[in-house]
Amino acid sequence: MTRVQEECTIRKGRSRTGTLAIIGAFLVLSAGLRLVTEAGQVIASEGVAPDKTTDTSQATSMDLARPDDLxxxxxxxxxxxxxxxxxxAEISEREATLAAAEDAIDAELVLLEEAEKSLRETISRAAEAAEDDLSQLTAVYANMKPKQAAALFEQMDATFAAGFLGRMASDSAARIMAGMTPEKAYEISVELAGRNASIPLD
Structure with a gap:
């Protein structure tokens, strides 16, 4: 063999030896890790076993208490x-009470409206009757002789007398006032003027 061939053979032997050493190292590490892992699991299982028992008892106790909770x-x-x-029920009772109260109020309103209507009709009839009485009495005073009517008006209150004279025709009222005393005629004239002054001119 030449020197070159010998060097190649030596290098190949060294590379194989290095590869085998690396593979052996990996195997040793793998075995060590496996031992550590298994030991940890054993230790963990021994430490957790009481907790599992506790959890089981707790689960059992919770299962026993659950019907009570339900x-x-x-x-x-x-x-x-x-x-x-x-x-x-209370709300329904209140609603029924309110409905009954509303019905009662509606009935009272109907009665009040009927009473108001009746009162208006009564007042209207009374006003018509009073107007008729005043018209008839005014006509009586107007058809009397002026001296006789003047004597009656002389005894009346000025406001009351002015009411009748204001309803008469102006010539009849003038003849009656001519038969009165100046003082009475003046009082009645003031009343008549005051009534006319209250009428707006525009």
Whole structure:
């Protein structure tokens, strides 16, 4: 063999040896990691075992308590439903009371309207009757002799007398006032002038 061939053979042997060493190192590391992992799992399982028992007992206790919780929830729902039903009954009763009150008020309003209508008719009839009486009495005073009518008006209140004289024809009223005393005729004239002055001119 030449020297070159010997050097190549030595290099190949060294590379194979290095590769085998690396593979061996990986295997040792893998075995060590596996041991550590398994030991950790064993330790964890030993430490967690009591907790699993505790969890199981807790789960069992919760399962035993759950029906009570459901019964309490159902009871609360039933109580709330009962309160709602009672509240609805109260509201319905109030609505019925309000409806009855509204009906009573409507009936009272109808009676008041009828009474007001009747009162207006009565007042209207009374006013018509009074107007008829005043018209008839005015006609009587106007058809009397002026001296006789003047004597009656002399005894009347000036405002009352002015009311009759103001309804008469001007010539009849003038003849009656001519038969009065100047003082009475003046008082009645002031009343008549005051009534006419209250009439707007525009």
């Amino acid at each position: 019964n309490a929830a159902f009871e609360a729902i039933r109580n709330r439903e009962a309160r709602l039903i009672e509240r609805e």
